[in-house]
Amino acid sequence: MLASADMLYLTGQPLGFAALEAIGAGTRRPVACEIGMGRIGTARHVVTERLASGLPIYGANTGVGSMKDKLWTADDLVEFNNSLVKAHHFGTGEPFSLPIVRKAMVIRVNTALGGYSGCSPELIDAFLGLLDKDVVPVVRRHGSMGCADIGLMGQVAAVLTGEGEAWYGGERLPAAEALRRAGLKPYRMQPRDALAALSVNAISHAAAANVVREAAKAIRNLMVTGVLSSLALGASADPWRVAARLSAHGEAMAGRWFEAQAASGNWPTPSAIHDPLSLRMTAQVFGACLDTLKNAAERIVEATAQSDDNPVVLDDHVMASGGSLPLSTTLYVEAAQTGFAHLARNVLNRCVLLSNGVRRNLPVNLVAPGEAATGFGPLLKLAVELYMRIQSLAVPISAQSIVVAGGLEEEATFLPLIVERMESQVRDLRQLAALEAMLSAQAVDLAGDRVEGVAAIAYERTRAISAFYRKDRPLSAEIEALDRDLASLEALSAFLAAAPMADFDVFFALQP
Numbered sequence: 001m002l003a004s005a006d007m008l009y010l011t012g013q014p015l016g017f018a019a020l021e022a023i024g025a026g027t028r029r030p031v032a033c034e035i036g037m038g039r040i041g042t043a044r045h046v047v048t049e050r051l052a053s054g055l056p057i058y059g060a061n062t063g064v065g066s067m068k069d070k071l072w073t074a075d076d077l078v079e080f081n082n083s084l085v086k087a088h089h090f091g092t093g094e095p096f097s098l099p100i101v102r103k104a105m106v107i108r109v110n111t112a113l114g115g116y117s118g119c120s121p122e123l124i125d126a127f128l129g130l131l132d133k134d135v136v137p138v139v140r141r142h143g144s145m146g147c148a149d150i151g152l153m154g155q156v157a158a159v160l161t162g163e164g165e166a167w168y169g170g171e172r173l174p175a176a177e178a179l180r181r182a183g184l185k186p187y188r189m190q191p192r193d194a195l196a197a198l199s200v201n202a203i204s205h206a207a208a209a210n211v212v213r214e215a216a217k218a219i220r221n222l223m224v225t226g227v228l229s230s231l232a233l234g235a236s237a238d239p240w241r242v243a244a245r246l247s248a249h250g251e252a253m254a255g256r257w258f259e260a261q262a263a264s265g266n267w268p269t270p271s272a273i274h275d276p277l278s279l280r281m282t283a284q285v286f287g288a289c290l291d292t293l294k295n296a297a298e299r300i301v302e303a304t305a306q307s308d309d310n311p312v313v314l315d316d317h318v319m320a321s322g323g324s325l326p327l328s329t330t331l332y333v334e335a336a337q338t339g340f341a342h343l344a345r346n347v348l349n350r351c352v353l354l355s356n357g358v359r360r361n362l363p364v365n366l367v368a369p370g371e372a373a374t375g376f377g378p379l380l381k382l383a384v385e386l387y388m389r390i391q392s393l394a395v396p397i398s399a400q401s402i403v404v405a406g407g408l409e410e411e412a413t414f415l416p417l418i419v420e421r422m423e424s425q426v427r428d429l430r431q432l433a434a435l436e437a438m439l440s441a442q443a444v445d446l447a448g449d450r451v452e453g454v455a456a457i458a459y460e461r462t463r464a465i466s467a468f469y470r471k472d473r474p475l476s477a478e479i480e481a482l483d484r485d486l487a488s489l490e491a492l493s494a495f496l497a498a499a500p501m502a503d504f505d506v507f508f509a510l511q512p
Contacts, residue, residue, distance in 0.1 A: 010106065012036045012113035015304040017297070018509040020209050023106045024099030030106050030131055032113060032124055039115025040124060043313035047118040047192050050318055051077075057118075057318050058311050059084070059195035081194040085161055088154030088198050091143030096152075096207060098136045098167055103206035105131055105156060107304050111200065116307040116314060119196035126160050126187040127197075133182035138165040138172060139203060145402060146415035148199040148308070148324035157197035162186030199310055201326045204415040205303045208333060211422045212297045215336065216508040218429045219289055221486055222347060223254070224495050225436040226282055227261045228455045229350045232443035234271030234360045235279040237262035243283035250294070251287030257501050258283055265452025271360045278349030285346040289339040290504060296332035297508065303329055330398045330413035333422065340425045341394035347432045348387040354439040355380055366442040366469065373472045376439055382479070383435050386428045393421040434483040437462045442469050454499035461485055461494075 008019060008028035015023075022028040047057060056062045056071055063070035064084065072080050096104075109127050112119060130136070137159040143151025158164035159175040166178035179186060189197070240262065243255025274280075303326065310321045355376050357364040365375030398418065403410045441462040444451055451459045465485055466478045485491055496505055505511060 007031050009033050010036065010110045010113055012039070012110060012115075013305055014301045015107070015110060016301055016509070017209065017213055017507065020103050020106075020206075020304075021213075021509050024103045024210070026099075026102060026134055030109065030128065032109060032128060036113030036115070037121055037124065040112060040117065040119065040121050043115045043118045044120055046313045046316050047318060051191055057192060058320065059199070060118075060192040064195065077191045078188065081189040081191055082161060084194040085154060085157045085189060085198065086163060088150050089158040089164055091140035091151045091155050093140045093142035096139045096141050096203065097210075100203070100206045100210050101136050101139050101156070102131065103209065104139075104153075104202040107202040107205055108153070108156075108197070108200055110304055111202070111307050111309075112196070114305065114307050116312040117196045117309045118192050118311070118313040118318065120190045120193055122190065123160075123187070123193040123196060129184050130159065130166075133184060134168070135159065135178050135182050135184065136167040137175070138167065141207075141416065141420070144204065144416045146201075146204060146326065146330060146398070146413035146417070147409070147411060148310070149201050149203040149416070150198050152203040152416070153198050153200060156203075157189075157194065160187040160197065161189065196309060199324055200308050201303070201324065201415070204326060204419065205300055205329065207416065207419045208329065209297070209300050209304075211419050211426065212293055212300065212333070212336065213508050213510075215293055215340070215422065215426050215429075216297075216504070217487070217492055217510060218426050218433070219286070219293065219343070220492065220495060220501070220505070220510065221433045222343065222429060222436075223257065223286060224454050224458045224499065225433045225440065225486075226286070226347070226350070227258065228440040228444070228451070228458050229354060229436050230258075230279060230282065231262075231267065231449065231451065231455055232360075232440045232447065233279060233350065233353055234268045235275050235282075236270035236272075237267060239275070239280045240283050243287070247283065247287065249287065250289070250291035251284050253290055253501065253504065254286040255283035257499065258286075261453055261455065261499055265455065266450050268360070268447070268449060276349070276353065278346055278353065282346065285342050289336070289343050292332070292336040292339040294504065294507065296329070296336045299329045299332045325411055325413060326415055327398070327413050330415045330418060333415070333418055334396045334398055337394045337418070337422055337425060338396075340422075340429060341391040344387045344390040344429060344432060347429075347436055348383050351380060351383045351432075351436055351439055354443050360443075360447050362443055362446055366439065366446060368446065368468070368470050371470050373470070375469065375472070376442065379435060379439070379475065383432060386432050386435075390425045390428050393425050430487045431479065431483045433486055434479050437486060438466050438475075438479070438482060441466065454495055457491075457494050457498055458486070461491055
């Protein structure tokens with residue numbers, strides 16, 4: 001097959017964020033490499049030989065879960081494997097976005113190309129057929145404990161067989177109709193195919209990849225508003241210089257970035273001999289967030305190439321596996337969530353400093369001189385609530401106890417729920433950035449600062465939406481509008497161009 005620019009060859013190697021974004025957007029057509037398909041065929045031969053000899057293979061010719069000891073006859077295998085898909089279509093709730101489901105299907109294909117799944121090559125062709133025709137299963141997001149996305153991937157597998165629902169041509173359709181319009185036929189699951197399509201964490205990993213990238217965008221925006229508030233408060237840049245030279249990893253990266261912004265324009269003379277911790281430790285707080293988030297992201301990228309099947313084919317034998325527990329990924333994601341709580345507190349503390357006045361002779365509540373107004377004091381109640389929402393969602397839940405399937409299944413990670421909680425954290429972090437920008441712009445105007453560099457971009461975008469505060473006015477619509485603007489691709493592109501952080505930005509494919 002001749003390669004073309006729109007093809008993305010899947011080889012069983014890890015998929016980076018740039019590749020995942022192209023897949024999610026539908027701008028690249030995934031194609032399985034011949035070597036990987038050969039590995040699938042070799043493993044499949046081991047499975048078919050074992051089945052032919054009448055030996056049990058979990059979930060292929062035996063039941064699953066508490067029915068693991070039920071051995072089906074050869075006449076029952078096709079019916080059982082297709083019925084297994086139907087039995088696991090039980091997800092509820094709001095659907096995942098189309099990009100996340102596309103990514104999940106590609107992750108399932110890519111992990112199978114390592115040659116450990118034992119599924120048929122025809123199953124992989126069926127997945128690729130959906131992707132090629134852009135038939136995207138409707139996957140409701142509740143239905144996984146985070147130990148193989150059985151209830152989530154069951155909704156994908158069902159569409160392969162003509163059951164469930166799918167998006168096609170912009171319409172949400174019954175799966176059979178979507179397949180018909182796309183010129184595809186329902187797939188009949190062969191023995192081992194059903195569990196290979198169901199018992200993986202592809203949806204969780206796709207959703208986790210999506211949210212950590214959104215978190216990376218939010219952190220980059222908060223770094224910009226952090227510069228603007230630090231300038232408005234007359235913070236010393238010395239702690240950033242120290243972090244850049246004496247710290248490691250994320251702290252040094254954040255220190256270098258903040259130091260560069262302070263050196264790029266009219267940074268005011270420090271207003272105090274010794275700043276509060278929320279100003280002195282900005283590089284440490286942001287650095288920890290950069291580190292923990294990238295650790296989680298790197299683990300997710302690794303997972304796009306690792307078999308999490310059960311059972312697996314290894315050394316020409318079919319073996320039971322515990323690889324369907326994505327615990328390391330989950331723990332890294334939970335660590336990043338704790339980092340967000342610290343970051344939210346750091347932002348809140350700077351907002352309090354701005355509103356309190358005193359520093360640089362700023363007025364209390366940033367009320368303009370001579371005006372009869374309450375000012376920004378009440379706004380802090382929203383900032384406190386946002387912080388508490390973010391903090392409450394950082395409490396680890398992955399070690400909660402569960403026992404199902406007659407006591408056979410008692411380990412889980414709750415990764416899909418943790419991802420959902422992180423999505424809420426990211427939304428609230430973005431709104432905190434809007435509050436910090438609004439307060440900082442007011443303080444800059446009151447202090448008469450001339451702002452340059454990336455801080456000037458944030459200031460100008462803020463002032464385009466939220467005018468200088470003279471008289472008390474409703475702020476809800478302004479806050480929401482500023483939240484949307486600062487989180488927009490246009491704003492992010494401007495921030496990254498003016499103040500890049502190359503390794504981080506490239507890793508997360510933040511630039512279009």
